[in-house]
Amino acid sequence: MIGTHFIELPVPMPPMLPEMVGANNTQYFALYYQGSKATWSNGRAGSTFSYYAVYAPLIEHIALAIHLEPYNLGADDELPEHAILCDCALNKMYVGAYKEIDYFLLQQHSDELPKLSQQEFEVAVKALEDMSLAQMQSLGMFEMFGNTNPQARQQTAELVHWLDRQITEELIQQYIQSANRGNWTAMMALETLKRRILEAKKQQQQLDSN
Template sequence: MIGTHFIELPVPMPPMLPSMIGVSNTQYFALYYQGSKATWSNGRAMATFSYYAAYAPLIEHITLAIHLDPYNLGSDDEMPEHAILCDTVSRKMYVGTYKEIDHFLLQQHPNESPALSEQEFKEAVKAVENMTLEQMQKLGMFEMFGSTNPQARQQTIELVQWLDQQITEELIQQYIQLANRGNWTAITALDTLKRRISEAKEHQQQLESN
């Protein structure tokens, strides 16, 4: 059962999110920023994933940015105080304190030892050996050496397009009201949306002129 202190976010979990960041075979996982990397964990395993291809497009999208504004998901200077909890079955997302969500995730594995068995160790080594450079790039493991590959960029586009479908007039009005009060998150989100609209119009004009 989801913790009573977790706040459900108003946007469903994007269906492509788990595969984008490399999560599989688990119902619940958490997202946060730690050690200068976007990170996911499920209470037993954890890994980093692409900040620019998946994490930033998700948390900075206009459908989520203002709802995550009060929380500290971690930064280069701070450890996370909060985390996003994703449910792959109900396709819902929640936000709560990092410690509570971490404890909740541990309950997924009540009868499992936290230490790797010899078999698990062999499987972990095999997984690394079998992972291609392209797959590592897709997960953002070498992001500091260059941009993500074309497949990852396409997945990012699909993620943003899916989130765009969750935008409502009511949400836009909420952002406008907050921006008028000086809320920096709302101002930044609206500016980003305005830039995307301008780019889309310019692209449409180019298509029509050809």
């Protein structure tokens, strides 16, 4: 049962999101920013994932940015006070207090901690050793050394395209009204959307002229 203090976001969970962050085989997981890394956790396991290929395109997209503005998901110099909770069964996203979501995530696991045999441990180590550079890049492990690989860029494009379909006229009007009141998040989101539209028109004009 979802915590009563969690706020459901008006955008469904992008169906490709669990695979993009690496949160597989779990119903619930949280997203936040901690230790200079975008991070996911299911209460017992977790990892970092790509900031530029997944996290930023998600939380900064116009479909979500204004709804997440009141919350502190973490920054380079501060711990997260809030987190995004993803429900893979219902394809929903919520936002709530980090500590409450962390406690909620623990409830989806049994009290007994999983045990790893020597054989299972050796298999896990070998899986890490066999992980390709491309796979490590897609998880953001080498992000500080360069851009993500083409496959990750394609996944990012699919994520953004999916979020684009969640934009409504009502949402645009909400952004415009907020921007007119001096809301910085709304102004930046509209500016980003404007740049994308201008770039798309420019590319289309180039195609038409060829």
